[in-house]
Amino acid sequence: MYDATMAETIYFPAHGGDVIEGYLARPMSPGPYGGVVVIHHMPGYDRSTKEIARRFASHGYNALCPNLYSREAPGQSPDDAAAAVRAAGGVPDERLVGDVAGAAAFLKSLSTSNAKVGTIGYCSGGRQSFLAACSLELDAAVDCYGAFVVGNPPEGMPLKVGPIVHLTPQLSCPLLGLFGAEDSFPSPEQVAELEQALQQSSKTYDFHTYEGAGHAFFDVDRPSYRPEAAKDGWKRILDFFGRHLAGQGS
Amino acid sequence: MCTYLTEKTPVTGSAKGADGWFALSHAVVYYDHPAHAPAEHTLNIDFSNLGKGPAARVAVELTTESAEALVAAIRTTLGARPL
Numbered sequence: 001m002y003d004a005t006m007a008e009t010i011y012f013p014a015h016g017g018d019v020i021e022g023y024l025a026r027p028m029s030p031g032p033y034g035g036v037v038v039i040h041h042m043p044g045y046d047r048s049t050k051e052i053a054r055r056f057a058s059h060g061y062n063a064l065c066p067n068l069y070s071r072e073a074p075g076q077s078p079d080d081a082a083a084a085v086r087a088a089g090g091v092p093d094e095r096l097v098g099d100v101a102g103a104a105a106f107l108k109s110l111s112t113s114n115a116k117v118g119t120i121g122y123c124s125g126g127r128q129s130f131l132a133a134c135s136l137e138l139d140a141a142v143d144c145y146g147a148f149v150v151g152n153p154p155e156g157m158p159l160k161v162g163p164i165v166h167l168t169p170q171l172s173c174p175l176l177g178l179f180g181a182e183d184s185f186p187s188p189e190q191v192a193e194l195e196q197a198l199q200q201s202s203k204t205y206d207f208h209t210y211e212g213a214g215h216a217f218f219d220v221d222r223p224s225y226r227p228e229a230a231k232d233g234w235k236r237i238l239d240f241f242g243r244h245l246a247g248q249g250s
Numbered sequence: 251m252c253t254y255l256t257e258k259t260p261v262t263g264s265a266k267g268a269d270g271w272f273a274l275s276h277a278v279v280y281y282d283h284p285a286h287a288p289a290e291h292t293l294n295i296d297f298s299n300l301g302k303g304p305a306a307r308v309a310v311e312l313t314t315e316s317a318e319a320l321v322a323a324i325r326t327t328l329g330a331r332p333l
Contacts, residue, residue, distance in 0.1 A: 043283060073304040079285040083296045084304035086256060087278045153254045161254060185254070214290070222283060223290045 004028040005057040007050070012064075012106040015098020018069035022103060023050050025057035032114035034139070034245030035065035035107030037100050038065040039121030039128045041216070042086075044078035045069060047221075048221050059238055060246065062110055066103045068096065090159040093131055100132040109212075116245045118173070120237065121146060123216060127164065133175060134167035140244035142176045142237055145215050150193045168197040174204040176240045178233045180213035180226075208236060252320040256280040265308040272306050275299045284311035293317035 006027040014020045023045070027033060036056045040049040045067040056063035068091050084090060090148040111162035118140030121129030126146020133141035143149070150165045176199065179191050186194075188209060198205045210217065210229035217226035218233060257279045264271050268315040276298050284292040297304040312320060 043285060076304040077307070080304040080307055081297070082285075083278065083307055083309065084300075086259060086280065087276065087296065087298060087300055094287055147254070157254055159254050159256055216283065223288065224283075 003058070004031050005054065007054050007057065010064075010106075011055075012066075013094045014066065014070075014102035018071060020099060020102075021045075021067040021074070023053055023065040023067070024063070024106075024107075025050075025053040026062040026110070026112065027057055027060055029112075031112030032137065032248060033060055033062050033112050034114055034241065034247070035104065035110070035117040035120045036061045036063045036241065036245070037117065037132070038063055039096075039100070039119060039125035039132070040065055040068065041121075041123035041125050041219070042082065043123075044082035044085075046078035046167065047246055052120075052122075055234075056241075057093040059241075061241065062107050062112060063153050064103045064107055066099045068099060086159070090161055091128075092160055093128075093164070096128050097132055097135045100128070101136055104136065104138070114246075114248055116247075118237075118241060118245045119143070120144065122218060123147075124161075127161070130171075130175065131164055131167070133173055134164065134170045136172065138173045140173050140176070140241060141171075142178070142240065144178050144218060144233070145183055145186065147179060147190075150190040150197075165194055165197050168194075168203065169201045171198070171201065171203050172246055174206070174240070176236060177205065178236065179207065179209045180215055180229065181209050181211045182214035183247045185215060206236070206240065208233070214228060255282065261297070266310050267306065269305075272299050272302060275301060285309075287311035287313070289313050 010024045011019050038053045053063040053065045068087045069081040073084045116139040119129040119132050120142035122144045126143040127149050129141050130143045213226040213229040216224040217229045261274050261277045263274045278296040294311045297308040
């Protein structure tokens with residue numbers, strides 16, 4: 001089997017017509033392939049997130065990770081960019097939706113696309129994955145420990161982030177949620193509240209909470225990494241995308 | 251957790267970064283994942299000039315105990331200054 005992949009920095013039209021940076025990883029075979037928009041975590045558009053995009057490509061997906069901090073910090077190191085965006089109040093929800101819409105459109109425009117696109121996001125990106133799936137027509141979405149889908153951030157915080165659980169009736173696709181039992185943002189109680197909202201709206205979802213894991217258990221570069229949870233989580237993600245994104249398309 | 255716990259305060263002073271000294275505009279203080287320190291969460295301070303771009307930043311990531319010790323040291327020093 002021919003298994004070559006290619007990964008590169010690209011520029012694509014996003015929210016408001018802005019052209020932003022992204023990292024595209026894709027198989028070199030004809031396909032057709034589903035597309036995955038990889039939404040990076042709050043620490044930014046970094047090496048570990050690009051590795052995730054390449055991993056999806058190796059499993060037969062066209063994966064595009066938008067640099068959500070392109071506008072505030074073009075060409076800067078991920079940590080400086082994340083600090084600048086934090087100081088500026090974070091990524092506005094409306095802009096995030098526009099950037100994901102642009103990334104999804106780019107993926108669908110590829111000659112190897114099967115016209116299906118899903119999202120996956122980590123940390124703040126988990127919330128943003130859910131937000132995108134409630135705002136855009138998608139085929140699958142994965143929320144990895146996204147905080148403040150349910151619940152408000154502490155009073156007085158300068159970050160522009162608020163609860164979006166009220167958007168649940170608009171969820172356009174199946175949702176996979178992966179959480180840590182020891183996480184506080186989101187807490188198990190908040191995950192349960194989201195699950196209740198999904199049930200009330202008769203949405204298709206699949207939630208798993210891992211004992212012994214907290215926030216960011218997929219993050220191989222940090223002490224929060226939990227290999228057993230991450231291995232099982234990856235298996236569930238690939239199975240979920242295999243059911244909803246892979247194949248010939250419609 | 252990504253705590254989002256962030257405080258931003260204007261400051262007057264200077265910091266020395268990769269390109270030498272620069273005037274500060276703000277200190278952004280947050281308790282969250284570090285980029286480098288070997289801990290799950292740290293007290294992070296970005297001494298920044300927000301008008302000079304993202305690289306005008308001196309960053310520190312301190313364990314909770316170290317941050318408490320730093321606060322105490324600052325208070326002690328300020329308390330002992332000649333009036």
